[in-house]
Each structure stands twice: as C-alpha cells, then as structure tokens.
Amino acid sequence: MGVGIQVNQLNAWFGNTHAVRDIQMDIPANHATAIIGPSGCGKSTFVRCLNRMHETIPNTRVQGTVKIGDTHVYGNGTSAVEIRRRVGMVFQKPNPFPTMSVYDNVAAGLKLNGYRNRRELDEIVERSLRQAALWDEVKDSLKKKSGASLSGGQQQRLCIARALAVEPEVMLMDEPASALDPISTSKIEDLIFELKQNYTIVIVTHNMQQAARVAEFTAFFLIGNLIEFDKTEKIFTNPSDKRTEDYITGRFG
Amino acid sequence: MMLKKYWWRSFKDKLVVGLAAGATFMVLLPLGAIFGYLVYRGIGSLNWNFLTQIPKPPGETGGGMANAIAGSGLILLIASLIGVPMGIGTGVYLAEFGKKRFGYLIRFTADVLNGVPSIVIGIVAYSLVVIYQKHFSALAGGVALGIMMVPIISRATEEMLLMVPQSLREAAWGLGIPQWRTTLSITLRTASSGIITAVMLSFARVAGETAPLLFTAFGNQYWNKNINQPTAALPLQIFNYAISPFDDEHRQAWAGALILIVLIVVSMSLVRMVASRGVFKGGN
Secondary structure, eight states: OOOOEEEEEEEEEETTEEEEEEEEEEEOTTSEEEEEOSTTSSHHHHHHHHTTOGGGSTTEEEEEEEEETTEETTOTTOOHHHHHHHEEEEOSSOOOOTTSBHHHHHHHHHHTTTOOOHHHHHHHHHHHHHHTTOHHHHGGGTTTSBGGGSOHHHHHHHHHHHHHHTOOSEEEEESTTTTSOHHHHHHHHHHHHHHTTTSEEEEEOSOHHHHHHHOSEEEEEETTEEEEEEEHHHHHHSOSSHHHHHHHTTSOO | OHHHHHHHHHHHHHHHHHHHHHHHHHHHHHHHHHHHHHHHHHGGGOSHHHHHOOBOOTTOOOBOOHHHHHHHHHHHHHHHHHHHHHHHHHHHIIIIIOOSHHHHHHHHHHHHHHHSOHHHHHHHHIIIIIHHHTSOOHHHHHHHHHHHHHHHHHHHHHHHHHHSOHHHHHHHHHTTOOHHHIIIIIIHHHTHHHHHHHHHHHHHHHHTOOHHHHTTTBOOSSOOOOTTSOBOOHHHHHHHHHTSSOHHHHHHHHHHHHHHHHHHHHHHHHHHHHHTTTOOOOOO
16 A cells, blocks of 8 residues: 655755755655646656655755655665665656566566565566556567567556566656657556555656646646645646646746 | 769768778788788697697607696686676776775776786786795786786776666666665676676787786696696797797797687687577667
8 A cells, every 4th residue: 555755844956956945745645646847847856855866866965854654764764775665666768677578677676685486476577567557568578578679668667567566655757658659658647547546656747638637636846846736626727826827827837 | 963962972971981991901901811820820730739738848849738728728717716806896886886086096097007018017916926925826827917807897897887877777776676786787787798898808818918927827848737836828838939949839839829819719709608698688
C-alpha cells in the first residue's frame, strides 16, 4: 500500500541558485498527484528531493523536512539508499540498462541487492511486466532481447516495471510520457490509473490535459514556489490564484 | 548553373573521402609492411623445435625459444595481476569520485607516468625489487611492466566510464542500489568493452617492451618456473640474438619477433571473445 508524503519548508539549491523555495505540501496516499508548471519552475528538482536524488548532483543542497509515511527522508539515521528503495522513480527519458536482457532489467533492483530466489524472481518479473502492460509484448524473448532493443514506449514501460519490481510505496514519475508517441502515452496513462490503487504517485508533467486525466490532485509551481495545490478539478476549473489561471489558460509558460 | 554546382559539390565529396581513405592506407601500410617482412624473414626458422626447445649454446645451430615464450607469459601474467586491478581501480576512482583537486593530481601523475621512458621504469623496479631480492627475477620484470600498464589502463577506464550516461547511474540509484553495486554492475559493465580494449592495448604495449626487462627479468637460457629467479622473455631473447654474431641466432630473432606479434594478436582475440560473451551490445 502507498503512504502519504508530508513536505515541510523544503528548499533546494544548485550552487547559489535557489531552485525550490519553502514548499509545504501534504501528498495523499494512494492517489495520483500531478505537478505542473512552466519549464525551470523546480518541478523536477522538487520530486528529486523526495527520494534524495537531488543530492547526487555535485554542489547541491537541501533544507527542510520530508516525511514518507513515518520516515524522515532527511533524518539523521536515514540512508538515501533505503529511501530510494521505498520511493521508486521513472525518468523523463527511458533508461533501461543496455547490457542487460529485458528480464534482468526488471530483476535488477532485486538481484543487485542480493536477492537470489530464482522462482520468486520469475514471478516478480512476470507480475511487474504485466502491471506495466508489457508482458505480452516481451514474454517470448525475456532473456534473449536487450532492454535497449525495445521501442521507446516499450522501454519506458520496462522502466516502470523495473521500478515496480522492488515494490516501492511511492512512485515518482518525472515527465514519464514526454518522449513518447500518443499511443504509448495513453498506455502509460492507463497504467498510472491502475497503479494508484496500490501506490502513491507523484507525476511531473508539462501536459495539462495529462494532469487532468490521471491525477486527483494538482500542484502548480512557479519559479521554485508552490503557488497552488488543490483537487485537480478545482485547479482547472476554478483556481484561487490569478497566476494559476493565467498558466492553465495559456497566457504564459 | 545548378548542375555545375552539383558537379563541384560531388567532386569535393569524393576528394575528401579519397583523402580519408588515403590516410587510412598510410596508417595500415607500415603495419602490413612490418608483419609481411617478419613473416618473410621469420617463417623459415619457425618449426616445432623453435617452439618447444630451449636455446642451444652460442654458435650451435638449432634450439628454440620455448623458455622465452613461457617466461614472457609468466612476466606478463604478473604484470597484468598488478597493472589491471590498479589501473581499473584508479580509473573508477577518477571517473566516479575524484572530481576534486586530488583527482586532478592523480590524473596529472598518471599522464606523467605514461610519458616516463620505459628504461627508467626498469630502474625503478630494479631498485624496488631486484636490490631487495638481491637477484634478477620474473617478479621484478612483472612489476616494471605492471607499473607501465597502470596509467594507460586508468586513463582509458576513466574516459570509458565518463561516456556511460549519467541517466544509467540515476536509474540504478533510483532502485535503491548502493553506489558500489552501481559502479560494479552497471557502470563498469556498460563500459566493459572499452575497458577491455584499453587493457589489451596496454598488454600489447608492454608485451613488446625490452628496456624495462634488461635489469629486472634479465633473461635466462634455461627453463625457469620460479618467479624469484632470472627469467627469459621474448623481447630480451630477440634483442640478445639480434646483436649476436651468429647467423642462426639472427634467423631465430626474426622468428621470435614473428611469434611475439602472433601471440599478442591471438591473446587479444581470445580475451575479446571470452569477455564479450553474455553481455548485450548496447543499443541506441
């Protein structure tokens, strides 16, 4: 089951650039929450703070608190590796491991953490690929085909299956469909619909229709600030903030 | 007007392609010439005895370089055991961790080491190992060649690792795979074919080195299996025979040079074949 995320006074920097400013947000469990906003508004940086991915870039800094369930993400005894195991991530560009087969790509998170039970691995790989709606397309060449030999849309679903295989509680998706054609995009969106039964999903998107289609909640970011966070319906029909309205009606961004 | 322009453009195209092909030919020419001449001079003296017997006393005909072939193998094995792990380890440090001042220092040192004349490296191994052991040995020769391998392998490994897209590291980190695992199983594995090429290049480079072995491995006319004793090596034997006054030894030197090149090519192909098994060639 998914868990909620509480973000309190979150700030993030690249060198001297203050990219994310004083974010306060309660992301509800088992729902999809969309993050929208113009390019460079800190959306990606924000979600990368949720699984401590931001700190892997040199000269970056984070301040504030993030709680995933009961765990303090930036707490003293918390390891980044442990957090990332519980908070899966799907990136903008599909990034399957090119030296691994489809099977090994999905099993990577478990195998490389020392998980060896072959029978269970087989089951988890099949289940994850089915969840990601990729099973039927790859089941005949699981171990023969390289992950990189699939099409772009298949690669992205492979990456989703790979993230699901480690059974995270939260799934972060950083513009997961922006590099894909409309058919692959709609497959991914269907998938998000399925997944939010069991996971908490945070999806960054440039595409406002997509946000409206898949997410119950939407947050609007502008120049590092959270401008408005509410039910998706409210954001798109009756936003409280003038800037949100300007953005969704296409007046800027 | 259009047609004339097209003619000019296609002429330029052919010219440039021709120049590139010509340059390639000029590069391959010396290689072909060396190999062809080695075959021409060496093949006559190449027979079963040459590969299985140890040298006859000076002036006598016959005998072979079996001990030198085995000795070269032994010295190169020691060199690889030292040079490959140290080289790859240093490369990993430089690419994955050493972005700061210390990394710059190591990078600079490796480049300088790469430019140090091989005979100087021989002297270093002499003072490190030979003086300590009080006699010449295969170990000393292996240390000298191993030191030479380190900068070649480490710099190439670093370049290859930096070519691995950051997105693959992030993919692994995002799955909760620790840094060390990511480096071993994702980054190194993705860069493996380039790193293997670097290892083979450094291997081929030191396999033909004579100078660092002169006062380390020293050479030997007999069988020796002890890594603490003076040991024959192909380049040394070629060198000694080439400057000897006997025609038969000159002929054997040619055959030895031919064998040296063939062995390098064969071992490179073997390693490549074995290493490329089970790894998918990266698409995209």
